[in-house]
Amino acid sequence: MSMKLLNFKALITIIALISATVPTASARECYMPTESCLCNDNLRYEKPKYQQRVEKRRNSWLNIMPRLFTLQYAGDIGMVSAGFGWNYGRSKQWETHALIGFLPKRENYSHYWTLTLREIYNPWRIGINGRCDVTPLSVSMSLNSILHGDFWVSEPDRYPSGYYGFSSRMRFHIGLGQRFTYLIPENKRYLHSKISVYYEVSTCDLYVRQKILDKSVPLKDIIALGIGIIYTL
Amino acid sequence: MTLITTACDNFEYHPYSIKIHGQKDINATTIEQLETAGIKAPFKFAFITDTQGALSDMNTALDLIKQRGDIDFIIHGGDMTDFGLPKEYVWARDMLNNYGIPFLTIIGNHDCLGNGEDTFKTIFGPENFSLNIDHVHIVGLNTVALEYDYSRPVPDLDFIENDRLEVDNINAAHPDSLTHTIVAMHSRPYDEQFNNNVAKVFNYYLSKYPGMDETTYDRQPSDLPEDLLRCPRGFCINGHNHSTSISDIFDNGILYYQCANMTKRTFFIFTITEDGYEHEVVEF
Numbered sequence: 464m465s466m467k468l469l470n471f472k473a474l475i476t477i478i479a480l481i482s483a484t485v486p487t488a489s490a491r492e493c494y495m496p497t498e499s500c501l502c503n504d505n506l507r508y509e510k511p512k513y514q515q516r517v518e519k520r521r522n523s524w525l526n527i528m529p530r531l532f533t534l535q536y537a538g539d540i541g542m543v544s545a546g547f548g549w550n551y552g553r554s555k556q557w558e559t560h561a562l563i564g565f566l567p568k569r570e571n572y573s574h575y576w577t578l579t580l581r582e583i584y585n586p587w588r589i590g591i592n593g594r595c596d597v598t599p600l601s602v603s604m605s606l607n608s609i610l611h612g613d614f615w616v617s618e619p620d621r622y623p624s625g626y627y628g629f630s631s632r633m634r635f636h637i638g639l640g641q642r643f644t645y646l647i648p649e650n651k652r653y654l655h656s657k658i659s660v661y662y663e664v665s666t667c668d669l670y671v672r673q674k675i676l677d678k679s680v681p682l683k684d685i686i687a688l689g690i691g692i693i694y695t696l
Numbered sequence: 697m698t699l700i701t702t703a704c705d706n707f708e709y710h711p712y713s714i715k716i717h718g719q720k721d722i723n724a725t726t727i728e729q730l731e732t733a734g735i736k737a738p739f740k741f742a743f744i745t746d747t748q749g750a751l752s753d754m755n756t757a758l759d760l761i762k763q764r765g766d767i768d769f770i771i772h773g774g775d776m777t778d779f780g781l782p783k784e785y786v787w788a789r790d791m792l793n794n795y796g797i798p799f800l801t802i803i804g805n806h807d808c809l810g811n812g813e814d815t816f817k818t819i820f821g822p823e824n825f826s827l828n829i830d831h832v833h834i835v836g837l838n839t840v841a842l843e844y845d846y847s848r849p850v851p852d853l854d855f856i857e858n859d860r861l862e863v864d865n866i867n868a869a870h871p872d873s874l875t876h877t878i879v880a881m882h883s884r885p886y887d888e889q890f891n892n893n894v895a896k897v898f899n900y901y902l903s904k905y906p907g908m909d910e911t912t913y914d915r916q917p918s919d920l921p922e923d924l925l926r927c928p929r930g931f932c933i934n935g936h937n938h939s940t941s942i943s944d945i946f947d948n949g950i951l952y953y954q955c956a957n958m959t960k961r962t963f964f965i966f967t968i969t970e971d972g973y974e975h976e977v978v979e980f
Binding site for chain 2: 536537538539540564566569570572573575577607609611613614619621622623627629631634664667669670672673676677678679680683684685686688689690
């Protein structure tokens with residue numbers, strides 16, 4: 464009974480939160496006549512507080528709209544991974560990507576889906592005659608999760624506590640790469656202003672651990688290559 | 697060209713999903729090789745176990761085994777990998793392959809992590825297997841029941857029963873052609889990995905193999921402690937517990953030779969003779 468009540472409470476809280484953040488249809492109607500607001504600016508007309516709040520909320524939603532789209536081949540997070548992301552920072556040197564990856568069935572393995580959260584830092588960007596630029600170094604850190612029941616985040620209850628002490632589902636990757644970006648001339652833009660191609664060499668936590676424990680493992684065996692394309696708004 | 701091939705290999709999809717190149721179904725190949733080689737007693741085999749990433753230590757062990765020049769085959773007692781990663785399997789497999797000594801591999805609990813069991817089956821074949829060399833019947837068993845949450849018959853008593861029936865058929869057709877049995881497993885009865893609900897049943901089934909019953913009690917190895925002197929000519933070998941010991945778990949003479957893991961730099965050599973066996977612990 465108490466469990467049901469708890470679920471009900473959680474549901475109400477979620478509905479309340481959603482209703483508090485998503486602009487409603489009526490709010491949109493009121494917001495529409497912005498032109499008149501602009502005209503009245505000269506008369507030091509202040510928008511109604513309600514309208515200001517709606518506008519602020521609308522802008523904050525616009526801020527979290529993805530500004531780049533990624534497609535990647537290989538790179539230890541899936542055969543093909545697709546996702547979206549955001550760039551930010553003074554010269555947009557930081558990027559956060561969220562990707563969903565697909566791994567096909569291989570021999571005895573089943574196929575898998577994966578999720579990846581990736582943070583990228585591009586310290587430099589070198590422009591070439593205003594039409595393209597080169598990113599000589601991209602540093603990335605990714606957290607990848609393989610979505611399948613055979614893999615767990617923490618050990619199932621059947622094991623004595625701390626039996627394995629690792630997560631078979633979550634992999635932490637670090638990578639280095641380079642990027643070439645083509646800046647689309649304004650008159651040729653459709654949905655994007657830039658197209659970048661990149662490659663990345665990466666390794667994951669378990670490989671690094673193996674290399675530290677036993678140097679005899681060749682470096683090339685613990686390195687994964689990935690290539691991809693990024694469309695930026 | 698090599699560079700391109702290397703680069704293509706490095707387009708890895710996921711640490712738990714790589715294309716496995718090279719030899720597959722190795723246990724089947726080894727079994728065929730050993731059964732058709734016409735090996736006669738006395739013959740020797742080495743037992744190494746629990747590599748778990750200690751590749752350099754395994755390399756040293758294999759160097760020593762190779763240097764002896766008298767080892768007919770190697771049994772790896774499981775936990776060849778630490779996380780069940782396909783790359784870990786490939787590293788260990790390629791190292792063992794390098795020495796050119798036939799080897800058989802038992803599945804361990806670490807080997808089952810993630811999709812490790814699938815990789816094991818691809819590279820080594822079925823998790824339960826058996827073979828006959830001269831008058832000796834050798835059985836390899838999956839005993840890591842905890843990995844399956846006891847949802848699968850591990851150890852597979854049906855496999856053991858059918859296997860024993862086959863042995864009986866061979867012995868019925870050619871009396872006394874199989875007189876010893878060696879059972880290799882990763883975890884042994886009363887380990888946390890073992891399905892201890894069937895420990896006694898498991899022991900009962902093993903005791904029905906040739907050379908595991910009281911009639912062969914006089915064929916003991918000479919270096920055993922006093923209290924273990926009365927034992928049959930058949931025996932069990934296991935890894936998993938990262939320590940070396942000889943135990944008569946069920947107090948019926950069937951000895952469990954437990955070998956320590958690779959980082960403890962220990963392996964066993966067994967010499968199978970016409971009417972018994974000798975056991976040697978190598979520490980390096």
